[in-house]
Amino acid sequence: MNTDQILAEIREANLSYLMLAQSLVRADKEQALFRLGVSEETAALIGSLTPAQMMKVATGNTLLCRFRMDDDMVWNLLTNHGKGSANDGMSRLHASILMAGRHQEAA
Structure with a gap:
């Protein structure tokens, strides 16, 4: 993959x-804050963007979203690395609880 292809994929x-973020913010702002991991100010800004503004922001060469699972414990819970599938639901619930706590810390 060359640089032009990578930039096109990023855009x-x-x-x-x-588009997803704006849709979430407009449908349920509180849920959007939790699911996106953004501040109220950022959510308000995303919710108010026009289509032209979204296109302009999207054309940057840096990804706007990022992974919020910054530690091995959450990744292991989400991927069930080294575990059977019997505890899949419980592992995902545990990971969600951990990430929810981090959202509260950031807010």
């Missing part, structure tokens, strides 16, 4: 993310 991911 596409950014636009998809912005």
